Amino acid sequence: MSDPIIKIQNMNKWFGDFQVLKNINLEVEANKKIVVCGPSGSGKSTLIRCINRLEEHQEGDIIVDGNELSEKTKDIEKIRAEVGMVFQQFNLFPHLSILDNCTLAPIWVKKMPKKRGSRTSIRPT
Numbered sequence: 537m538s539d540p541i542i543k544i545q546n547m548n549k550w551f552g553d554f555q556v557l558k559n560i561n562l563e564v565e566a567n568k569k570i571v572v573c574g575p576s577g578s579g580k581s582t583l584i585r586c587i588n589r590l591e592e593h594q595e596g597d598i599i600v601d602g603n604e605l606s607e608k609t610k611d612i613e614k615i616r617a618e619v620g621m622v623f624q625q626f627n628l629f630p631h632l633s634i635l636d637n638c639t640l641a642p643i644w645v646k647k648m649p650k651k652r653g654s655r656t657s658i659r660p661t
C-alpha cells in the first residue's frame with residue numbers, strides 16, 4: 537500500500553484552555569472519499585482547518601502528501617493549493633449550487649476541466 541495522502545498521529549489542539557481536538561489519529565489513502573461526521577461544535581471544521589494549517593495544532597503530527605505541517609513548514613501556500621475546503625454558511629456563494637460551490641476552486645485555481653467535477657463523480661456507488 538502506498539503512503540497515505542493525509543496522516544495524522546496523536547494530534548491535540550486547544551483554543552486557550554479548551555481542548556477542541558483530542559488524540560486524533562487518521563490515515564486517508566489517495567483518492568479515497570471519507571466522511572467526518574459529528575455534532576455541531578465537535579471540531580470537524582477545526583480538524584479540516586488544521587489539515588491546511590489555517591489553524592495550528594499544538595501536539596502530534598499532521599503529514600500531508602509527505603509534508604509535515606509545523607511552524608517550520610515551507611511553501612505552505614503550495615500545500616494549501618492541494619488541500620481545498622469549502623467554507624460554511626456565509627462563506628458559500630448563495631447563487632451557486634452545492635456542486636458549483638465545491639468545484640469552483642478546482643476549476644478556477646487548478647484549471648481542472650469542468651467535466652471532472654460533473655455529477656457523475658458524486659453519484660453514490
Ligand SMILES: Nc1ncnc2c1ncn2[C@@H]1O[C@H](COP(=O)(O)OP(=O)(O)OP(=O)(O)O)[C@@H](O)[C@H]1O
Pocket residue numbers: 551556574575576577578579580581582583624
Ligand atoms: N477560533 C476559535 N476560537 C475559540 N474557539 C473556537 C474557534 N473556532 C472554533 N471554536 C470552538 O471549537 C469547537 C469546535 O468548532 P468547529 O467549528 O470545529 O465545530 P464543527 O464540528 O465544525 O461544528 P458545525 O457542525 O457546527 O460546523 C466549538 O466549541 C467552537 O466554538
Ligand SMILES: [Mg+2]
Pocket residue numbers: 580581582624
Ligand atoms: Mg463546521
